[in-house]
Amino acid sequence: MKKLFILGNWKSNKTLSEAKSWLADVDRTFPALPPHVTVIVCPNFLALPLFAEKTHGFSVGAQDISPYETGAYTGEIAADMAKSLVSHVMIGHSERRKYFGETDETVAEKTKRAIAAGIIPIVCVSAIDQVQALAVLAPEFSGKGIFLYEPLFAIGSGKSDSPENADRVAGDIAALFPTVPIMYGGSVTAENVTGFINATHLSGVGAGGASLTPHTFLALITSVIA
Ligand code: PGA
Numbered sequence: 001m002k003k004l005f006i007l008g009n010w011k012s013n014k015t016l017s018e019a020k021s022w023l024a025d026v027d028r029t030f031p032a033l034p035p036h037v038t039v040i041v042c043p044n045f046l047a048l049p050l051f052a053e054k055t056h057g058f059s060v061g062a063q064d065i066s067p068y069e070t071g072a073y074t075g076e077i078a079a080d081m082a083k084s085l086v087s088h089v090m091i092g093h094s095e096r097r098k099y100f101g102e103t104d105e106t107v108a109e110k111t112k113r114a115i116a117a118g119i120i121p122i123v124c125v126s127a128i129d130q131v132q133a134l135a136v137l138a139p140e141f142s143g144k145g146i147f148l149y150e151p152l153f154a155i156g157s158g159k160s161d162s163p164e165n166a167d168r169v170a171g172d173i174a175a176l177f178p179t180v181p182i183m184y185g186g187s188v189t190a191e192n193v194t195g196f197i198n199a200t201h202l203s204g205v206g207a208g209g210a211s212l213t214p215h216t217f218l219a220l221i222t223s224v225i226a
Contacts, residue, residue, distance in 0.1 A: 010042060160187040170199065
């Protein structure tokens with residue numbers, strides 16, 4: 001059975017008390033996962049220590065990481081600081097590229113930092129040139145990293161891409177990085193997830209909106225493992 005990943009990206013949402021209540025609800029009802037399924041929750045940085053208080057049925061990731069080492073970089077969280085709290089990190093989400101000016105070079109730097117710290121990088125891409133830009137890191141990234149393909153029109157719009165289109169792009173990505181798992185993201189829900197996980201070149205999904213309430217997130221996971 002192919003490996004499947006389900007990623008929940010909270011983005012810039014949830015106070016500490018909202019995070020606590022989400023976690024309590026999800027922990028209470030989290031299903032036993034089959035061995036081929038990995039769930040990765042990416043809360044905001046402030047909530048991360050809450051997740052370290054006990055073990056969960058899912059992995060924990062950060063939404064971003066500094067392109068620099070620890071030191072005089074005000075406001076940044078370096079990979080070495082995050083590594084005791086997370087196993088994965090999202091890098092280069094299209095919102096980081098759009099609102100925070102992240103370039104392919106920044107994404108490559110962050111990816112290098114994550115790999116050096118032993119954190120699995122989940123590199124977000126919305127076009128094939130962003131994949132090509134990572135070719136310099138191919139030997140390190142292959143075997144360690146994951147791609148999350150998210151077409152811009154589908155993010156937060158309620159209009160997901162079709163599984164056929166997403167699979168076609170994933171096929172192009174796979175031609176460049178044959179051993180790297182590729183997930184699809186963009187308006188994924190419990191209702192439409194099956195088409196994506198069944199697509200030949202896809203190995204799971206990333207969800208923003210659907211990860212925000214325990215009910216919709218657990219419904220998504222249940223659809224995948226059903
Ligand atoms: P969405 O976000 O599921 O709300 O469309 C996906 C993402 O940006 O990771």
